[in-house]
Amino acid sequence: MAERGNVSIAETLTALLDEKKYPTIRDILITMNPADVAGIFEDIEDSRIPLMFRLLPKEQAAETFVEMDPEFQELLIKGFSDSELKEVLDELYVDDAVDIVEEMPANVVRRILATADPEMRRDINGILRYPEDSAGSIMTTEYVSLRPAMTVAEAILRIRRTGIDKETIYTCYVTKNRYLEGVLTVRDLLLCTDDDTLISDIMETNVISVNTHTDQEEVAQMFKKYDFLALPVVDMDGRMVGIVTFDDAMDVIEEETTEDIEIMGGMSPSEKTYIHANPFDLFKQRIPWLMLLMVSATFTGLIINNFESALAAQVVLTAFIPMLMDTGGNSGSQSSVTIIRALSLGEVEFRDLPAIIWKEVRTAFLCGLALSCVCFAKIMLIDRLLLGNTQVTWIVALVVCMAIAVTVLVAKIIGCTLPMLAKKAGFDPAVMASPFITTIVDALSLVVYFGIAKALLFG
Amino acid sequence: MAERGNVSIAETLTALLDEKKYPTIRDILITMNPADVAGIFEDIEDSRIPLMFRLLPKEQAAETFVEMDPEFQELLIKGFSDSELKEVLDELYVDDAVDIVEEMPANVVRRILATADPEMRRDINGILRYPEDSAGSIMTTEYVSLRPAMTVAEAILRIRRTGIDKETIYTCYVTKNRYLEGVLTVRDLLLCTDDDTLISDIMETNVISVNTHTDQEEVAQMFKKYDFLALPVVDMDGRMVGIVTFDDAMDVIEEETTEDIEIMGGMSPSEKTYIHANPFDLFKQRIPWLMLLMVSATFTGLIINNFESALAAQVVLTAFIPMLMDTGGNSGSQSSVTIIRALSLGEVEFRDLPAIIWKEVRTAFLCGLALSCVCFAKIMLIDRLLLGNTQVTWIVALVVCMAIAVTVLVAKIIGCTLPMLAKKAGFDPAVMASPFITTIVDALSLVVYFGIAKALLFG
Numbered sequence: 001m002a003e004r005g006n007v008s009i010a011e012t013l014t015a016l017l018d019e020k021k022y023p024t025i026r027d028i029l030i031t032m033n034p035a036d037v038a039g040i041f042e043d044i045e046d047s048r049i050p051l052m053f054r055l056l057p058k059e060q061a062a063e064t065f066v067e068m069d070p071e072f073q074e075l076l077i078k079g080f081s082d083s084e085l086k087e088v089l090d091e092l093y094v095d096d097a098v099d100i101v102e103e104m105p106a107n108v109v110r111r112i113l114a115t116a117d118p119e120m121r122r123d124i125n126g127i128l129r130y131p132e133d134s135a136g137s138i139m140t141t142e143y144v145s146l147r148p149a150m151t152v153a154e155a156i157l158r159i160r161r162t163g164i165d166k167e168t169i170y171t172c173y174v175t176k177n178r179y180l181e182g183v184l185t186v187r188d189l190l191l192c193t194d195d196d197t198l199i200s201d202i203m204e205t206n207v208i209s210v211n212t213h214t215d216q217e218e219v220a221q222m223f224k225k226y227d228f229l230a231l232p233v234v235d236m237d238g239r240m241v242g243i244v245t246f247d248d249a250m251d252v253i254e255e256e257t258t259e260d261i262e263i264m265g266g267m268s269p270s271e272k273t274y275i276h277a278n279p280f281d282l283f284k285q286r287i288p289w290l291m292l293l294m295v296s297a298t299f300t301g302l303i304i305n306n307f308e309s310a311l312a313a314q315v316v317l318t319a320f321i322p323m324l325m326d327t328g329g330n331s332g333s334q335s336s337v338t339i340i341r342a343l344s345l346g347e348v349e350f351r352d353l354p355a356i357i358w359k360e361v362r363t364a365f366l367c368g369l370a371l372s373c374v375c376f377a378k379i380m381l382i383d384r385l386l387l388g389n390t391q392v393t394w395i396v397a398l399v400v401c402m403a404i405a406v407t408v409l410v411a412k413i414i415g416c417t418l419p420m421l422a423k424k425a426g427f428d429p430a431v432m433a434s435p436f437i438t439t440i441v442d443a444l445s446l447v448v449y450f451g452i453a454k455a456l457l458f459g
Numbered sequence: 460m461a462e463r464g465n466v467s468i469a470e471t472l473t474a475l476l477d478e479k480k481y482p483t484i485r486d487i488l489i490t491m492n493p494a495d496v497a498g499i500f501e502d503i504e505d506s507r508i509p510l511m512f513r514l515l516p517k518e519q520a521a522e523t524f525v526e527m528d529p530e531f532q533e534l535l536i537k538g539f540s541d542s543e544l545k546e547v548l549d550e551l552y553v554d555d556a557v558d559i560v561e562e563m564p565a566n567v568v569r570r571i572l573a574t575a576d577p578e579m580r581r582d583i584n585g586i587l588r589y590p591e592d593s594a595g596s597i598m599t600t601e602y603v604s605l606r607p608a609m610t611v612a613e614a615i616l617r618i619r620r621t622g623i624d625k626e627t628i629y630t631c632y633v634t635k636n637r638y639l640e641g642v643l644t645v646r647d648l649l650l651c652t653d654d655d656t657l658i659s660d661i662m663e664t665n666v667i668s669v670n671t672h673t674d675q676e677e678v679a680q681m682f683k684k685y686d687f688l689a690l691p692v693v694d695m696d697g698r699m700v701g702i703v704t705f706d707d708a709m710d711v712i713e714e715e716t717t718e719d720i721e722i723m724g725g726m727s728p729s730e731k732t733y734i735h736a737n738p739f740d741l742f743k744q745r746i747p748w749l750m751l752l753m754v755s756a757t758f759t760g761l762i763i764n765n766f767e768s769a770l771a772a773q774v775v776l777t778a779f780i781p782m783l784m785d786t787g788g789n790s791g792s793q794s795s796v797t798i799i800r801a802l803s804l805g806e807v808e809f810r811d812l813p814a815i816i817w818k819e820v821r822t823a824f825l826c827g828l829a830l831s832c833v834c835f836a837k838i839m840l841i842d843r844l845l846l847g848n849t850q851v852t853w854i855v856a857l858v859v860c861m862a863i864a865v866t867v868l869v870a871k872i873i874g875c876t877l878p879m880l881a882k883k884a885g886f887d888p889a890v891m892a893s894p895f896i897t898t899i900v901d902a903l904s905l906v907v908y909f910g911i912a913k914a915l916l917f918g
Contacts, residue, residue: 266798279821297782323756337724362738
């Protein structure tokens with residue numbers, strides 16, 4: 001990874017800074033991609049970053065600033081003079097400025113808004129009003145708009161004149177009284193052989209757009225489906241207000257996937273990356289589920305208590321509890337994880353539930369059969385013959401194997417059903433992943449196990 | 460989801476097809492995005508798809524074909540005449556053609572290669588030679604190349620003349636004797652005010668490129684880092700051979716994430732989506748881990764057997780086994796899932812291991828302390844006072860709570876260490892997720908529990 005190779009570059013730059021060899025530093029930095037420069041800066045001692053930053057040319061400085069982590073952005077802003085801050089802000093795209101404003105403490109936000117030019121301030125405030133995680137909150141207001149009556153030559157001229165401030169020039173939007181009438185790519189324009197063709201004749205009129213309130217996850221899924229570079233965002237009245245670009249969609253996908261994975265792993269989602277989280281952050285993220293699941297495990301304890309006298313008579317049954325619980329938990333989490341992923345990719349919907357249950361039942365039958373057979377053989381050969389545990393009779397083996405088969409079936413049905421019900425009820429299906437399923441399946445597997453044992457051993 | 464709304468459109472189209480209203484069908488389809496048309500076709504009865512497909516205009520037909528699932532592509536190819544197949548192939552980009560070839564059975568592949576024009580056949584064969592999941596295998600060979608000595612005006616002219624066959628025209632590559640000398644965007648060209656500027660004067664010469672053998676996951680991470688539209692691919696000698704575009708990178712990210720999630724959920728990764736997998740596919744995907752984990756749970760059984768006489772004397776200890784195992788398993792999977800995600804996002808590396816362990820130890824201390832205190836209160840108040848279980852003494856509660864604290868510590872250390880060791884050893888760290896960690900932590904938590912019980916209760 002390039003980011004890791006940077007450490008020695010960071011050291012070199014620090015040494016050069018101490019020797020005040022500023023032109024050399026500038027020559028080195030100027031050849032680099034802003035994302036790499038940001039990575040290097042984050043490896044440098046905090047007090048030296050502002051000085052190093054000032055050596056960057058204006059445009060590269062702004063692009064590097066955008067790529068840095070919020071804590072370093074805050075550090076830099078606090079060190080900026082007002083004119084320096086304004087210089088950086090002027091180079092930013094509105095959506096990047098909004099991202100920064102959202103991460104900064106209130107006093108820094110006030111200073112940013114006071115320093116930004118009036119147009120940008122209005123745009124930032126406009127975007128900040130949209131609900132969190134909506135298309136409006138991730139869009140940018142800087143896009144190329146064309147008129148239907150323009151010719152191809154006029155359109156190209158307009159792009160060449162105004163494109164410098166736009167986040168993307170490659171997708172252009174054809175508007176009339178701010179209503180979105182069509183869409184056109186620079187590719188269409190450049191590959192059009194007749195310069196006098198009217199935009200209205202070559203634009204695509206079936207425009208796929210999203211609303212300012214569309215959830216960002218849905219927006220990201222549309223990018224994956226259609227491979228667009230940008231998607232237009234319209235307000236409730238159908239007027240065009242901005243665009244979302246593919247790089248923002250990629251960030252949303254990464255963010256939402258990490259959130260899903262955290263929730264599936266039994267944690268509250270966090271905005272902090274692991275490397276920036278301190279133990280107390282991690283504690284807050286992890287303890288709620290641990291606590292809830294520990295307390296809910298009281299039920300499994302109660303079930304065992306209920307069966308205590310029988311267990312005291314047949315202690316051998318206890319030895320199979322962990323295996324049974326683990327097999328049930330694993331079976332259930334396989335199904336729930338599969339369904340949660342399929343839901344988040346939009347592959348399945350609630351109306352597919354009966355078909356899914358039927359598929360899981362057949363899968364559970366195959367898995368249960370295979371596991372029971374192997375388990376029976378294992379118990380009789382290893383536990384009884386090899387280890388000479390005479391308490392392990394063939395009836396005990398039968399009880400364990402039947403319990404496995406039933407547990408796998410129950411676990412798979414619960415594993416596929418709960419995430420779908422959660423989604424239907426408006427919750428995040430990822431909540432219904434392994435830790436939760438495990439706890440439910442644990443209790444059920446014990447009930448099944450003791451029920452079968454009672455019937456066959458003590459019945 | 461648009462895809463779901465299609466069902467009724469599919470029915471309408473089927474009805475229109477029965478009435479032979481072909482122009483109407485064509486008028487409806489022509490307004491739609493290829494991804495949507497593909498979705499609709501997949502909801503239509505198999506026998507009608509080829510007829511419906513023939514109604515599409517040439518270009519839309521090819522784009523729709525690319526968006527369809529392999530099984531439908533195969534169905535269509537088998538129904539095509541040679542000239543129909545050639546017509547579709549001629550419209551495809553090379554990387555899409557390669558994707559299709561990789562999914563088809565050998566006889567269909569032979570027919571595709573025999574029908575494709577010689578240039579495409581050579582390109583397909585070239586790409587097929589690269590290792591699976593390498594940059595070479597996902598690249599396309601159709602990109603815009605410019606010469607350093609061209610002027611801006613000449614470059615724009617060249618793009619307008621040759622761009623029609625290129626997957627993207629927005630990033631252009633400046634080559635000399637096939638060596639990559641620089642990179643330039645259409646934006647740079649259009650926004651350049653002087654048409655006589657030389658390409659060599661405005662091109663970016665610090666080109667970030669990947670090698671044909673670079674792993675596709677690494678390629679995808681570079682797209683996320685740099686927000687590129689396309690990345691150039693060079694061979695071992697540094698000669699440019701193709702480009703990877705952002706939409707392919709998004710597909711790779713989705714594919715790799717699904718694979719990670721499947722492995723973390725204790726399954727073998729599968730190329731089939733859930734909806735296309737039959738129960739036997741799912742069985743094959745799930746049984747290996749279930750079997751392995753069931754058999755490895757033998758150890759937990761052995762540990763319990765070892766402690767059987769003590770358990771028979773103090774059956775009350777049995778009731779806390781599930782709670783202890785679950786808490787340990789959950790704690791461990793929280794850490795492992797966090798680390799696996801951080802590894803796959805490139806946030807942490809092996810050299811961070813000591814820092815990570817130290818962070819996890821402090822987190823475990825906080826979690827263990829909170830859990831033990833609540834657990835002690837719960838046992839004394841609920842189990843002893845409320846439920847009147849007099850076997851539950853304060854020493855038993857102390858044993859359970861100490862076991863929890865130690866188990867959480869051990870689970871978190873194992874949970875963060877194993878994925879990093881797996882990565883270091885060249886395995887997929889996702890293998891070290893919940894199911895695996897749970898099995899190890901189960902055994903350890905029992906050893907800890909019984910060890911502490913022995914010391915305090917029977918010592």
